[in-house]
Amino acid sequence: MHSNINRVVSKILKPIPDKLYLKCIFYLRMQKRLNLKKPMTFNEKIQWLKLYDRKEIYHVIVDKYEVKKYVSQKIGEEYIIPTVGVWKDIKSININALPNSFVMKATHDSGGVYICKNKNNYNFKECFYKLEKSMKHDFYLNSREWAYKGVNSRIIAEEFLEDNDLKDYKFFCFNGECKLFKIDFDRETKHGANYYDINGNILPFGEKICPPNYNKIINLPTNLNKMITLAEKLAEEIPFVRVDFYNQNGKIYFGEMTLYPSSGIGPFTDEKWDLKLGEWISLPR
Secondary structure (H helix, E strand, C coil): CHHHHHHHHHHHHCCCCHHHHHHHHHHHHHCCCCCCCCCCCHHHHHHHHHHHCCCCHHHHHHCCCHHHHHHHHHHCHHHCCCEEEEECCHHHCCHHHCCCCEEEEECCCCCCCEEECCHHHCCHHHHHHHHHHHHHCCHHHHHCCHHHCCCCCCEEEECCCCCCCCEEEEEEEECCEEEEEEEEECCCCCCEEEEEECCCCECCCCECCCCCCCCCCCCCCCCHHHHHHHHHHHCCCCCEEEEEEEEECCEEEEEEEECCHHHHCCCECCHHHHHHHHHHCCCCC
16 A cells, blocks of 8 residues: 555656655655754665665665676575576566466566466466556656666566465664564564564564564574574675575575665654664765
8 A cells, every 4th residue: 555655646746856755755654854964763864875875786786686696696596596587578478488386576676576376377467467567667766766776677587485484584784784683474464573683582663564463473493693694794885785585494595685675664663763773874974
């Protein structure tokens, strides 16, 4: 729902410059003014980074195909989910050549992941319709996330990771140091997410859009420290980035790197943690 609202607002505000656009969006979602002169909170600093931390490598990081090469060079090819194919448009996809199960998404967009577990009864028409819309969508204009500006629009399919309890672990890294991580749960029903410190202790906050459940028992993997080490390696020399990994029965796979979680307009359940996470981001001079 929020993404639909953002797209409507972005169309209305499309002609205005990035800074003014971000101030408008921030006020609408966070119900307070955006302080760019002296940003203090996590969400404020994410907006600052959109405007003033602009490195060419960020275009690679947000591209769901190109980032695989970056990750392979940094930590090794063994952490990459195998690619089934990459196409410039829908009509180039040969359904008969696809494996029985796969995951498909646009390379230049955020969200919109389409999972096929059995192509014999999969709704390709619906999948391709949604992908077609994604291909026409300029994600940069939606939230002025600079890293997405000019990224080529393509479609990528990856192997489907078979696991009845597959989780992705989202590591929040500040100048190459992981301070905490997040685990989502019950995505298909009542989506929630818990935050943990690097020792696996649950933290007393979450996000309003997917609130925490402190009674939810999530068994952490035995190779958690390995994932943290890999995340920190990928996050080197970046003021802030969230690094996501899947853990399939002890086998670690890279998910994605996110420079602007919730586009910097994601209210926390406790504003003190918005400030706390903000303290950990050292803005480039």
